[in-house]
Amino acid sequence: MMLTLRCACVRKPRAFLPPLPIISIYGDTTAAAAFFFYISTTAHSSNRSNIGYNPFYHFQPPSAAAAAIGSELQGGSQEDVVHSFREWFKSGNKPLLDRIFQSLASHNEEFGDHLELSRQAVDAALSQLGLRLTEDLVLEVLNYGKHHVLSCLKFFDWAGRQPVFYHSRSTFNAIFKILYRAKLKPLMLDFLETYMKRRHDHRVRFYNTLVMGYAIAGKPEVALQLFGRMRFQGIDLDGYAYHVLLNAMVEENCFDVVEMLAKQIAVRGLESDITHSILVKSFCKQKQLDKAELFLRELVGSNRVLNQYAVGFLVDGFCKNNQFEKAARLVEEFRELGVVPMERAYSVWITDLVLAGKLDGVLEFVQSMKSLEGYVPDVFRYNTLICKLLRENRLKDVCNLLMEMKEKNIYPDQVTMNAVLCFFCKAGMVEVALQLYNTRAEFSLSPSSMAYNYIINTLSGDGSIDEAYGVLKNSLDQGYFPGKKTFFILADALCREGKLDKMKELILVALERNFMPIDSIYDKFITALCKARKLEDGYLLHGQLNRSGKVSSKGTYFNLISGFNKSNRGDIAARLLIEMQEKGHSPTRKLFRAVICCLCDMENPEKQFLKLLEMQLSCHEPNCQIYNFFIDGAGHAGKPELAREVFETMWRNGILPNLSSEILMLQSYLKNGRVSEALNFFNDLSQGTKLRRKLYNTMIVGLCKANKPDIALGILMKMRENKLKPSLECYEVLIQLLCSYKKYDVVVGLIEEMMEVGRHVSSFIGNVLLVHSLKTNQLYGAWVHSKGSHNGTSFNLLLGELIGTFSHHIRVNQDVEDLEKVIEQCFPLDIYTYNMLLRRLSTNNIDLACELFNRLCQKGYEPNQWTYEILVHGFSKHGMTTEAKRWVEEMFKKGFHPTENTKLFI
Incomplete structure (x- = not known):
């Protein structure tokens, strides 16, 4: 046994799971095996770690696996799985307690900063239940609903006002602990002040209750003052209150007081196993672990009273200080001694191992203790382990533990049921989780925020958007609001699927709860509205964001501007264009072009264009790039006169046009068929300066596209006279255009000239030559009669041979591979x-x-x-x-x- 405990802590954990018990959660071993196999296969896949993998999305099993599960389970459907878990959940029901809390929850009222008890409504509701109040019943109710603080307070108040019942120290202690754990210290102090003013209403020892209350509330100085007042008046605490005060002093780290109180307890003969366990806890909190261990062994050696909590505190102390080997030895030693029940020590050991991430060690320990002693962890330990395994995506182990809980008749609580919902979501069985969720009223399930998040995330991930939104609305009714990641996932799915009305509701609900979604959510929503042609809604939302100080993304601006351009609302698009620059985003030339084209399609295009230019120049420092954007936009909009006006404005404003400005101005003339104006502009540029190569290239390509091959050829020759090398594109577009006019002799001469300047025949030129060779023999004839065919290079001869081959229409029986090789020598295929x-x-x-x-x-x-x-x-x-x-x-x-x-x- 000692070896087992050490191995769980020291060596690398190994997966150790015994075979599943014969009785399964389905009551049928075949069905259980099928379900276990299904989870085994999906669990492995869910451990994947892809780049960008979102843990909120679950692994969706393939349809074949789902079909196999359906055929293996009883009845051949998932309904059996749902039925089995639903019945198990119902087994933990306590109808009377559920009715009590249903009655209490239905009358919650909130006044100002304090939660007031609606006494008349509570009295009427609870009186109908015919309860026989006892201390045990009150403690059971408070323990059952400890997470529903207001309901517990109302029940405590109601019980204290019944003539047949008086609160005891235990019931007061229970309500104090509930308030303390809920971190409602102000409410607890108000409670104690009210109690102090109504001394005559209480039959319990007045000061005892106050001392316990202030001690638990984290007010040790007040508790000690009251204790001193008691002693001055000649009265004393009873044993129960002494130990509550002693424990509270340990919790507040008042260790000098702890020592004093321990002596007082011993002097009064109130010392017990509770005293000893609190002292062990005190030593552990002070990290005096050796002293705590020595004290514990002295208790055993002197046969003094000892309880299981003392051992548990020391085990926890060792674990908290990363001394797992010592903790393991202590558990083993006291198990063999048999002087104290070990359930508490086992529970602490399991919890600490889980918190330390030693999950395989926990599983091994539980299985070994079950076989040696029949030990079964309580529902809290199972929940702790299951939740941790879920976070690690170890679904097979989770499945194993759930079956084990069912077999051992361990009633599931709220945490268990919520973990099961998350488990089915992660296992790719969201339909089962959804059916259990829909029947939650049968077993009084209150889904946690984690369960809501998992269900919503999983439904969103597999495309069940309407169901996900329905679960969200239910969660809002229960007071839950999704976390940021869940909100993002659902919002993203709603936008993606075009559920814009639901998305709008989601945004409004978020704002009502002072929850500000991240900027990308708004961007996605606005983008979705634009795609759905709901531009006005998108623009209004964008305006609201601006007023609240949020800045839309560059992509959002692009989508809005594009949408208004398509709707011929250039005025709004222009306004957004200026605004996006004010917000720090840089528009592209393409975006400027689109806005200007839209403005030029509206009434009074010149006015609209100049207004945008004026706004741009007034809002931003003028520079060449901005002017170039407007020249480019006007040219594409078919308004070269506006482009020229911008060009002239640059000169007037002292901005020297750069090469791009001149090229864009030329293109605006040429692409709109204004060839003479382009030539005039080109000649103006050439006056007194040598034109750069890019201007010549632009002119030649533009003239070819304007179907003016002769003028283009003349400029190319002029370019050569100026010892400038035309671009390959110039030769390509010019050769193509000349071939279309069948000026093959000029084409041949141009090819020869091109090769003389060091340009190679490109694939484009080669394909043009071959196409025309297939159509006519004239190209080949021109090639034969050119001087290059007689005095040319081997390349010229090879190219002429290729043109000749294609001119004779390629014989089918010719070796195609040889033909490919010839082409490859002339130009890239x-x-x-x-x-x-x-x-x-x-x-x-x-x-x-x-x-x-x-x-x-x-x-x-x-x-x-x-x-x-x-x-x-x-x-x-x-x-x-x-x-x-x-x-x-x-x-x-x-x-x-x-x-x-x-x-x-x-």
């Missing part, structure tokens, strides 16, 4: 290149097309929608409808949807 090859091959030889598809995948290219479309068309043209449908299914798997044209083929 991309998926567009492969799609061209596939289209050509699929028309005549679908097998070669499939080989090419497999090869491109092996090389790491990602097929796009057109890749699949080409193969579907190819299979259909060859009459292979089944294969075509299979490729359509593959398209869907990849997230692509066939076009209407493709659907005609299948």
Whole structure:
């Protein structure tokens, strides 16, 4: 036994659980085994530690596991599990006590700062129960409802006013402890002052009661003053009051007084096992553990009276000072001596091991004591261990203990029932937890805040938002309000599912209770309102937050502005744009652009635009970036004249336009087809200074997009004359546009010129050349007649050969792999290149097309929608409808949807 206790503390704990008892909580071993297996499988999964894992969300078992459980349990459904636990919960019911507290709770009234007793209502309610008041009954009622302080006070007051009953020291001590544990010291002191004024109403020793009350209330100086007054008047405390006072002095660390009182108790012949246990407690509180141990052994050696609390205090003292080995030896030694019952020491040992996190040691100890002595922990120890195991997600062990409690006929209390609700939530059986919760009135269950949080979190996590909100409303009726994390989870789920009316109610309830949700909750709500096109509601909430000093996030501003832009309310969007900058958020160019475009779609666009510019310049220090945002926005809104006005305003305000300003101004002209103005602006910029390369590139690309290839080509030549190297994009867009006009001789010359400046043929240019080679022989003819074909490099010859091959439409029997290698030497292949090859091959030889598809995948290219479309068309043209449908299914798997044209083929 000594070895077992040491192992529980010193070596690494090992999981030790004996086989489950034959009698289970279901009364059927097959059902119990099925349930145990189910929890075993889910418990392992619930211990996962993913990045960002939220402990409030539970593990949801796979549907197959849930189906297996349903078939294994009695009746093939979860109703049997619910029924079994409901009956167990009912077994702990005490109908008479429940009726007493129901009557008391129904008449709670609150007046000012004090809780007053509605005496007439209480008298009427309790008199109907026909109670036979005794000290034992009153103590039982007070112990049963010790967490319902107001109801206990009302019952205590009512009992004291009945002609057949007088309060005893024990009942006074009980109510004092209830008030003390509830940390209601002011109420307790009021109670004692009232008691002092009504001395004539009490049959109990007056001073005894006052001394006990003030001692328990944490007022040792008052208690001692009253004790001194008693002694001056020639009266003394009785043994019970002496020990209450002695214990209170220990609790208040008045150890000099403890020594004096202990001597007084001994002199008066009142010394008992209670005295000894309090003294051991005193030594332990002073961390004089050796002295406490010596005192305890002297008591045993002299055959003096000893009780189990003394051993428990010393065990607790060792554990609190991290001396678990000494505690283990002490428990073992006194167990073997047999001089005192060990239940208290065992209970303390279990509690301290749990608090220290030595859960495997606790489980091993309990099982060994059960087999050696038949020891069964009380419901409090079971609850302590179960709650700790729940926090560690050790659901299998929790299941084991619940079955054990049922087998040993240990009646569950409120803590047990709440732990069971949390257990089912964590085990992925929220439906069982919800059914037990819905039938809580049958067994007088008062869910704790933790149970409410678990149920709400779990229901929110698996999408049962309406049920979660219903539980929340019930919890509010019971006086509970969810914690911050639960509030966040539920609010997030309501916003995500678009339950905006419920979300609004939740926010209002929170504000009524002076609970301020975190900013991200408001941001999510406003975002959800914007998505639901309830912009006015979102804007009003945003305004309320501003007035309360809260700052909406950057994302919230973006969502509001975007929503008002889509609703053509540019004026509000512009106001929000300025406001977000005042709040410290920086808008992007894209956001500015969207707001300006919206303003330019309204009436008097110039006025709206200039008003926003004026507001911006008045609120913030002018800089190039802000002006550039407005130039860009005006250009995208189709208002280049407004862009030019901003550009001129920069000069007038002493802000020198930078390169970005000039580029944006050029783009605003070109993208709106104002080519002549763009050329004029470009020429103006070139006066007296050498233009930078980016301006040339912008001009060339913009002219190509404006469908002006000749002007673009002229500027490119001018750029080359100025010894500037055009960007690859310039060559790409210009070659593409020239090919569309079939000016292939110019294209060939441009390619030669491009390679001369060190630019390589890109995939884009190569694909354009191949496409036009497939359409016509003219490109190849232009290539043949160019001087580069006669005096060019090997690359030119290779590229000309490739164009020639495609101009003759690629023979199907040609080696496709060799063709790929030739293309790779000319330019990098991309998926567009492969799609061209596939289209050509699929028309005549679908097998070669499939080989090419497999090869491109092996090389790491990602097929796009057109890749699949080409193969579907190819299979259909060859009459292979089944294969075509299979490729359509593959398209869907990849997230692509066939076009209407493709659907005609299948």
